Amino acid sequence: MGLIGGLIVGGLAAAGGLGLDVSLFAGATFAVPLGIAGAGYELLVARGRLPLSVLTPMALYWAVAFPVVRVLHAAVLALYAGEDAAVPYGWLDFIVYQIVLSLGFAIGYWWLHENFAPRWWFHLRNRNPVANFFIRHQLEYAGLAERERERKRSGAASKTGRSG
Structure with a gap:
């Protein structure tokens, strides 16, 4: 998921008019923390801390992990490319929006987990x-x-x- 997410973020950054260096940086700095968060979820499932094939624990995990990944990504990107590129509408709006997005991400992650894993x-x-x-x-x-x-x-x- 991290690699796919990084490719999507980098591609969207490039399509949005950001430079190649910023697009590559955005993709890489999203892919790594997202991959680590995904590996953390898989370890919790493998150790029996979270049940297999249940959406609610996955949604709760990603309700925390996804916004953290995005805030880290945006903070590092803001240092590299400036806040206008990372969070154009401010940090509070950004964080709330990431929490809302986390449910959609969790559903997609669950679907991939159920169908491809x-x-x-x-x-x-x-x-x-x-x-x-x-x-x-x-x-x-x-x-x-x-x-x-x-x-x-x-x-x-x-x-x-x-x-x-």
Whole structure:
């Protein structure tokens, strides 16, 4: 996520008319703290401190981490390029806006986590006990969901068979 976020920030900075040096700096100074925050979340999940596949703890984590990442990014960018480039409407508005954005970021992070991370974990499962745990957890859930669907189908079939 950090690398993708950094590329997006750098690209948007360049598209917004900032110089190449400022755009590269903006991308790099966003990518690194965002990557560290993402790794922190993954470590909390891996150690069992946060549950897997639940949006609320992820949203709460990013409600704190995302604004911190953005404030650090903006502060460093302000030192490099000036406050007009980093926070054109002032720090208070900037921080409040980042808190609002954090929920959208958390939902996107959760979606990527649910849809792409399992593919990666599947490849790592034989040599990584945490990935193996995640895959087993998801396979157990898939089995339970399939049994529940079968139970509902068989219950619906028996009800239609009696009335006909």
